[in-house]
Amino acid sequence: MASTSCSLLRLQPGSTGSIQRIEGMNPILRRRLADLGVSEGVIIRLKGKGPFLGPITLECNGQLFAIRRKEASMIEVNVS
Amino acid sequence: MSSIALVGNPNTGKTSLFNTLTSSYEYVGNWAGVTVEKKIGSLKNGAGKLIDLPGIYSLHPLSRDEGVATQYLIEESPEALINIVDASQLERNLLLTLQLLEYGKPTVLGLNMIDVAKARGIAVNHEVLQSRLGITVLPLIARTGKGSGQVLSVLEKASTIPQVTFRLDYGELTEEAIASIVTELKSIPGLPNLRWVALQLMEQNPVVLELLKKRMDISRLMVICDGCQNALQSSKQALTLPQWIRSVRMDYIRSLCAAAMDTTLLKPHNLTERLDSILTHRFLGLPLFIFFMYAMFKTTFDWVGGPLSDLVDGLISGPISTGASSLLHTVGASEFTHALIVDGIIGGVGGVIVFVPQIFILFLMISFLEDSGYMARVCLLMDSTMERMGLNGKAFIPFIIGFGCNVPAIMAARSIEQPKDRMLTTLLMPLMSCSARLPVYLLFAAVFFPAQQATAVLAMYVLGVVFALILCKLFSKHLFKNESSVFIIELPPYRMPQLKTLGRSTWEKGKGFLRKAGTIILAGSVIIWLMSYAGPSGLNVEMDHSFLAKFGGLIAPLLHPLGFGTWQAGSTLVPGFLAKEVVVSTMNIIYHAPDAAGLEGQISQVFTPLSSVSFMAFILLYIPCLATVGVIRKETASWKWTFFSMGYSLVLAYLVSLVIFQGGSLLGLS
Numbered sequence: 026m027a028s029t030s031c032s033l034l035r036l037q038p039g040s041t042g043s044i045q046r047i048e049g050m051n052p053i054l055r056r057r058l059a060d061l062g063v064s065e066g067v068i069i070r071l072k073g074k075g076p077f078l079g080p081i082t083l084e085c086n087g088q089l090f091a092i093r094r095k096e097a098s099m100i101e102v103n104v105s
Numbered sequence: 106m107s108s109i110a111l112v113g114n115p116n117t118g119k120t121s122l123f124n125t126l127t128s129s130y131e132y133v134g135n136w137a138g139v140t141v142e143k144k145i146g147s148l149k150n151g152a153g154k155l156i157d158l159p160g161i162y163s164l165h166p167l168s169r170d171e172g173v174a175t176q177y178l179i180e181e182s183p184e185a186l187i188n189i190v191d192a193s194q195l196e197r198n199l200l201l202t203l204q205l206l207e208y209g210k211p212t213v214l215g216l217n218m219i220d221v222a223k224a225r226g227i228a229v230n231h232e233v234l235q236s237r238l239g240i241t242v243l244p245l246i247a248r249t250g251k252g253s254g255q256v257l258s259v260l261e262k263a264s265t266i267p268q269v270t271f272r273l274d275y276g277e278l279t280e281e282a283i284a285s286i287v288t289e290l291k292s293i294p295g296l297p298n299l300r301w302v303a304l305q306l307m308e309q310n311p312v313v314l315e316l317l318k319k320r321m322d323i324s325r326l327m328v329i330c331d332g333c334q335n336a337l338q339s340s341k342q343a344l345t346l347p348q349w350i351r352s353v354r355m356d357y358i359r360s361l362c363a364a365a366m367d368t369t370l371l372k373p374h375n376l377t378e379r380l381d382s383i384l385t386h387r388f389l390g391l392p393l394f395i396f397f398m399y400a401m402f403k404t405t406f407d408w409v410g411g412p413l414s415d416l417v418d419g420l421i422s423g424p425i426s427t428g429a430s431s432l433l434h435t436v437g438a439s440e441f442t443h444a445l446i447v448d449g450i451i452g453g454v455g456g457v458i459v460f461v462p463q464i465f466i467l468f469l470m471i472s473f474l475e476d477s478g479y480m481a482r483v484c485l486l487m488d489s490t491m492e493r494m495g496l497n498g499k500a501f502i503p504f505i506i507g508f509g510c511n512v513p514a515i516m517a518a519r520s521i522e523q524p525k526d527r528m529l530t531t532l533l534m535p536l537m538s539c540s541a542r543l544p545v546y547l548l549f550a551a552v553f554f555p556a557q558q559a560t561a562v563l564a565m566y567v568l569g570v571v572f573a574l575i576l577c578k579l580f581s582k583h584l585f586k587n588e589s590s591v592f593i594i595e596l597p598p599y600r601m602p603q604l605k606t607l608g609r610s611t612w613e614k615g616k617g618f619l620r621k622a623g624t625i626i627l628a629g630s631v632i633i634w635l636m637s638y639a640g641p642s643g644l645n646v647e648m649d650h651s652f653l654a655k656f657g658g659l660i661a662p663l664l665h666p667l668g669f670g671t672w673q674a675g676s677t678l679v680p681g682f683l684a685k686e687v688v689v690s691t692m693n694i695i696y697h698a699p700d701a702a703g704l705e706g707q708i709s710q711v712f713t714p715l716s717s718v719s720f721m722a723f724i725l726l727y728i729p730c731l732a733t734v735g736v737i738r739k740e741t742a743s744w745k746w747t748f749f750s751m752g753y754s755l756v757l758a759y760l761v762s763l764v765i766f767q768g769g770s771l772l773g774l775s
Binding site for chain 2: 051053054056057058059060061062064072073074075076077078079080082086087088089090091092093096
């Protein structure tokens with residue numbers, strides 16, 4: 026199956042991808058994401074995008090959480 | 106007596122378990138399901154003390170809450186640990202568990218929320234966990250208390266909980282480094298488990314680093330860490346040492362979960378999905394939130410709270426007041442005692458007690474929003490607005506709690522990760538209209554805007570929020586340069602709050618108000634009454650010649666440009682600094698009002714609609730109350746910031762009231 030990698034922000038709401046790389050993120054946020062189990066190789070789902078360019082909602086390991094779009098753009102995912 | 110610490114991720118039910126395991130507890134500062142500092146209670150079976158620590162994800166602290174927990178483990182070695190994990194989020198929760206096992210104290214694992222996990226189709230085999238981790242694992246439902254009996258009986262003799270034998274192998278390179286660090290540490294007395302300290306050092310845990318720096322020269326330890334990291338890099342195992350340690354742990358956790366968990370029947374959060382598709386909808390979300398807020402205020406002031414308050418008012422001004430009066434008459438009390446009790450105490454305290462129903466209803470609804478899981482969504486909805494102002498959406502929860510009382514709200518700001526965001530939230534909190542200012546708005550709204558009471562009161566709340574946002578932008582631009590804010594928030598699944606829990610948290614919030622009514626407001630009322638009763642010429646003077654009038658008269662000229670330059674208004678402001686509730690009780694005494702209707706009649710004579718708005722704005726903004734000043738000082742640990750928060754609010758209040766009154770007059774309003 027052909028797979029392409031793109032920024033997490035490019036996912037359609039409701040679709041999933043596996044995290045390939047997280048780069049250039051604020052270290053505090055990076056650690057908090059790691060605490061939630063968000064790291065390379067993990068499957069992540071984009072649930073929805075907030076109003077007025079607000080944060081996007083994500084699901085990872087059955088946990089719902091939200092981060093800002095700017096940060097989400099630093100997460101690169103693989104879509105198959 | 107042994108001490109046992111309760112540790113776990115946030116929202117895993119630690120506090121629920123704490124409440125069922127302990128009979129009495131020392132209140133250290135718990136608010137709205139958030140343990141902001143450690144809470145100590147004695148176990149029901151008398152076996153020792155239980156310490157409820159704030160929820161943490163790992164021992165590496167980011168927020169102040171987490172710092173408290175890590176500090177505790179390092180400095181006050183507990184005899185045993187209870188680690189609570191959420192069975193429906195096992196993988197994430199176990200990361201902390203591993204760190205705790207490495208800490209080496211006897212540990213019991215409480216596998217909580219097995220009912221929630223089951224409903225989602227997750228089956229956790231606790232026996233597998235138990236044999237693999239080598240510790241006792243007890244399935245629990247902390248919300249209903251199921252399984253807590255077993256926990257109690259295990260804790261009966263904390264000394265019989267077996268020692269932890271768990272040990273994770275971090276690979277040859279790292280193990281060598283750990284061994285040499287342990288050798289270096291052996292000469293330092295008073296450290297917890299050395300292997301644990303070595304691992305925490307390698308993870309660059311700031312609290313552990315700080316502790317070691319105080320006791321030894323750590324440069325040799327750092328050389329070992331750097332050497333290990335370089336070796337890991339050149340063998341292409343990992344980029345950094347902390348990353349390597351984490352990945353070893355994650356691999357272990359994955360294999361453990363694969364063996365202990367059955368997720369073949371896993372179901373999505375159906376209810377949560379459906380609710381979120383409406384409540385966090387990109388266009389509908391915000392209007393719905395504003396609608397909920399409006400409904401909340403309408404319920405508090407018009408639909409339910411208002412009638413209840415009238416009922417209480419009728420009770421106080423009627424049976425209680427006349428009852429006390431005739432009772433005093435029968436026992437032959439002096440005129441002074443009679444006036445003190447009826448005008449000073451019943452008039453003053455009673456004027457504030459009237460607002461108790463409304464305040465409790467407001468707190469009940471805030472608790473509902475918190476427990477249901479909606480509050481986290483509100484942060485999400487508000488983040489883009491807050492970000493533009495230089496803050497993050499997480500500050501929104503403290504701000505909402507601030508509508509109840511600023512003191513716990515400032516403490517709730519501890520859950521914000523970044524120091525800058527925390528400081529801004531603390532400084533701006535006094536602009537949130539706390540419940541103590543509510544009586545003032547209610548009184549004036551009832552007199553001047555009877556048809557739109559809820560709207561008028563809501564407008565004052567909105568005014569505070571608007572100024573908070575404007576000042577936020579200003580402060581973050583000029584006081585905290587070059588610091589951007591970060592935002593990440595967990596969204597718990599929606600849950601129907603339990604009545605028992607709701608009642609409990611409403612009471613926890615509301616009892617502060619009642620306690621104040623019994624102490625500060627009572628004392629304030631008596632002092633104010635005395636000052637109004639006595640004057641330079643003796644006792645029982647005309648109010649206009651009392652000490653209070655003289656004193657208020659000193660401030661009055663300053664307030665003249667604001668539209669309320671009377672001694673009466675002036676003399677409410679100083680006691681209002683002690684507690685804003687005292688403003689209304691002072692008015693009750695000054696205007697010698699027998700009941701709410703009487704006071705309203707007096708006020709309609711002295712104020713105009715325009716000057717009432719100016720006065721309400723002044724009361725909203727002018728200075729944080731004494732208790733808030735105290736907690737600002739404690740949380741910022743700086744007198745400079747404390748005085749800054751008092752100073753800016755005073756200047757702001759004066760300017761805003763001036764603009765309202767003078768601007769309104771120019772426009773021909775009265």
